[in-house]
Amino acid sequence: MKNVLGDKWLKTLPKQEQYKVLGLDGLKAWQNGADWRNYARNYSTDYAKTRLKDLNIKPKNDIIKVTKVTLLANPNSITDYHRGKNGIDRNYYDENGRLYKQITNDNHGNAKNHPYGKHGEHAHDFIYDEKGKLIARPVRELTDTERKEVEDIL
Numbered sequence: 001m002k003n004v005l006g007d008k009w010l011k012t013l014p015k016q017e018q019y020k021v022l023g024l025d026g027l028k029a030w031q032n033g034a035d036w037r038n039y040a041r042n043y044s045t046d047y048a049k050t051r052l053k054d055l056n057i058k059p060k061n062d063i064i065k066v067t068k069v070t071l072l073a074n075p076n077s078i079t080d081y082h083r084g085k086n087g088i089d090r091n092y093y094d095e096n097g098r099l100y101k102q103i104t105n106d107n108h109g110n111a112k113n114h115p116y117g118k119h120g121e122h123a124h125d126f127i128y129d130e131k132g133k134l135i136a137r138p139v140r141e142l143t144d145t146e147r148k149e150v151e152d153i154l
Helices: 004-012 015-031 144-149
Strands: 064-066 078-084 087-093 099-104 122-125 134-136
Antiparallel strands (some): 078 087, 087 099, 099 122
C-alpha cells in the first residue's frame, strides 16, 4: 500500500531535495512508481506499539530512536532524537505519519527564545497548509499532561 501523503509531500519538493531524501536510485525508483518508504534516508519501518489516543499515552517503552527528525514517519509513532549532551527531541506522528508535535527537554542553548520550564523544556506544534506543506512551528510551554508523559526525559 502506497503512502499517499508522502507522495504528495515529495512532489512539492524541488528535484534536488527529492534526491536528498531518496538518493539517486530511490528517486529513479519512486519516479517509476515505487514506494518512497523503501528508499527514504533515515526512515524507520519499525512501528511503535502505542497508538495516540487523545494524547493520553505512556510512551516510555514504545519509542523509536532515530538519527534524524523527519516530517514523515510511521503512522501514530513516537521517536526520540538525541542531539548530544542531554538534549532530546520527542516527536509525535499522526495517523497519516505526519509530524504534529515535538517536545524538547532543553532550550537548545538559547534561553532567550525558550524561557520555559526548569531547563527550557518546551513544545513545538507543527502546522501545515491544505497541501500538506509545513507553514509554522510555534513554540509553547508544556501542558501538565505532556510534562507527565515525558518525565523520563526531563
